[in-house]
Amino acid sequence: MNSKSVPIENPDRQETNLQFAQAAALWELPAPLSTCDVQLDESTVTTVRRHGNPDGPRLVLSHGNGLAIDLYYPFWSMLTNDFDVMVFDIRNHGSNKVGAQRNHNIPTLIADHDLILAAIVREYGKKPTVGVFHSFSALITLLSFSDAYSAMVLFDPPLCKPTANELEFIQSAERMAATIRNRTVRFKSEQQYAELLAIFPGFARVVPGVRELMARSTLRRSADGEGYELRCPREYEAQIAEYVRSFSPLLDLSTLTCPTKVIGADPTLPFTYLPTFNLSHVSEVDYDFVPDASHLLQLEQPEQCAAMLREFLASQGIQ
Numbered sequence: 001m002n003s004k005s006v007p008i009e010n011p012d013r014q015e016t017n018l019q020f021a022q023a024a025a026l027w028e029l030p031a032p033l034s035t036c037d038v039q040l041d042e043s044t045v046t047t048v049r050r051h052g053n054p055d056g057p058r059l060v061l062s063h064g065n066g067l068a069i070d071l072y073y074p075f076w077s078m079l080t081n082d083f084d085v086m087v088f089d090i091r092n093h094g095s096n097k098v099g100a101q102r103n104h105n106i107p108t109l110i111a112d113h114d115l116i117l118a119a120i121v122r123e124y125g126k127k128p129t130v131g132v133f134h135s136f137s138a139l140i141t142l143l144s145f146s147d148a149y150s151a152m153v154l155f156d157p158p159l160c161k162p163t164a165n166e167l168e169f170i171q172s173a174e175r176m177a178a179t180i181r182n183r184t185v186r187f188k189s190e191q192q193y194a195e196l197l198a199i200f201p202g203f204a205r206v207v208p209g210v211r212e213l214m215a216r217s218t219l220r221r222s223a224d225g226e227g228y229e230l231r232c233p234r235e236y237e238a239q240i241a242e243y244v245r246s247f248s249p250l251l252d253l254s255t256l257t258c259p260t261k262v263i264g265a266d267p268t269l270p271f272t273y274l275p276t277f278n279l280s281h282v283s284e285v286d287y288d289f290v291p292d293a294s295h296l297l298q299l300e301q302p303e304q305c306a307a308m309l310r311e312f313l314a315s316q317g318i319q
Contacts, residue, residue, distance in 0.1 A: 026208055026212075026213075027073050027077075027212075027213045029070055030051065032049035032050050033050045033051060033054065034050045035047050035049050036119060036123045036124075038115055039115075040111075041103070043099060044096075044097075045096075046088055046089060046090075046112070046116065047096075048087070048116060048120060048123075050085070050124070051080050052079065052080035052082075052083050052084055053080065053083060053084055054084050056082050056083040057083055057127065057130060058083070058084045058124070058127050058128065058130065059079060059085050059130050059132050060088075060116075060117065060120065060130070060132065060149075061076055061085065061086070061132045061133065062090060062134075063090065063135075063137055064135030064136050065136040065237055065244075066093070066180070066218070066232050068089055068095070068231065068232075069088060069089050070087075070213070071210070071217045071218065071299070072298055072299070073213065074210060074299060074302040075298035075299070075302040076132075078302060078303065079309070079310075084124075086120055088116055090109060090112070091103070091104070092233070093232045094217065094218075094231060098233060098236075101239065104236045104239055105240075105243060106139075106140065106143065110140055110144045113140050113144050117148050121148070129148060129150055130150060131149045131151075131152040132152075133152070133154055133157075134155040135156055136158065136240060136244065138157035139157055139244065141154070142154070142253075142256075147258070149257075150318060151313060152259075153260075153263065153309050153312060154260065154262050155264075155298055155305065156295050158244050159253075159262075174242070180234050180241060181238045183230075184196075185229055185233070185234055186222060186226075186227050186228065186229050187227055188227050188228075190216060191212075191215070193215040193219055194211040194212045197211040202294065202295065203296070205292070205294060205300040206299045206300050210299045218231050219231060253284040253285055256284055259286070259316050260284070261285065261288070262286070262288075263290060263305065264288070264289040264290075264297075265290065265293050265294050265297055266289055267289060269293075269294055286312060290304055290305065
């Protein structure tokens with residue numbers, strides 16, 4: 001009688017697969033209540049997704065360089081009972097298609113921000129609107145000088161005024177850009193990427209399931225069907241990292257037109273992105289930081305970040 005050998009999967013690998021599936025299931029995003037496509041230029045469209053309570057004050061959220069707004073679900077899911085939550089991906093990030101690299105620059109992204117905000121008002125009407133932005137998207141919003149927000153909450157924005165720390169800031173931005181350009185761009189699976197993130201210091205403090213959510217939200221199937229690749233190409237991410245060093249010193253917080261809270265990483269921790277600045281001396285903003293949190297503070301302590309946002313908005317009569 002002929003016999004055929006049947007390969008037996010490694011039990012350790014089976015257990016790892018199960019652990020990945022369980023972690024990935026921790027943050028399953030719900031379908032949006034509605035969507036709004038925004039034409040940014042002739043070939044570029046981004047989609048605003050509406051979640052939460054349409055009767056509540058409006059929150060508009062976006063993400064950091066190289067990331068995606070779905071990654072922040074552990075944070076903004078805590079706000080959907082009481083707020084009208086609008087989320088979007090910056091061009092060439094997240095659910096968006098990749099366009100020309102020459103258009104991936106800060107002036108273009110400032111114009112995108114203004115178009116997206118105007119489209120939200122046209123589609124959903126005028127109401128108290130709060131900008132809630134992390135890192136690079138916070139920088140874009142500050143540079144837009146928009147007067148459409150009732151308030152803003154900015155998480156660890158890359159702020160740098162010309163001071164003794166400016167050289168350190170520039171050098172950090174250059175190191176970051178060089179690191180990004182050496183980043184692996186293709187992966188066999190989402191699981192492989194999540195396992196790789198586990199060894200990076202920047203993801204050491206995140207809540208369970210975030211590394212798996214990172215894989216789902218920042219990778220897409222490769223065009224040839226062989227594995228996965230970064231949704232935001234590393235060359236695009238590095239280009240923005242280099243732009244930040246030039247644009248951050250231009251910010252003047254005295255020009256803010258609405259109440260603004262800046263929530264930073266713990267300034268006593270070694271920085272994992274750019275130097276963290278204590279802004280307690282700046283009278284134009286309400287500054288605070290999250291103890292024991294790094295640059296990805298919304299993914300490390302989402303409950304605390306949501307509570308601080310609520311407290312600030314309540315102090316402004318927005319709740």
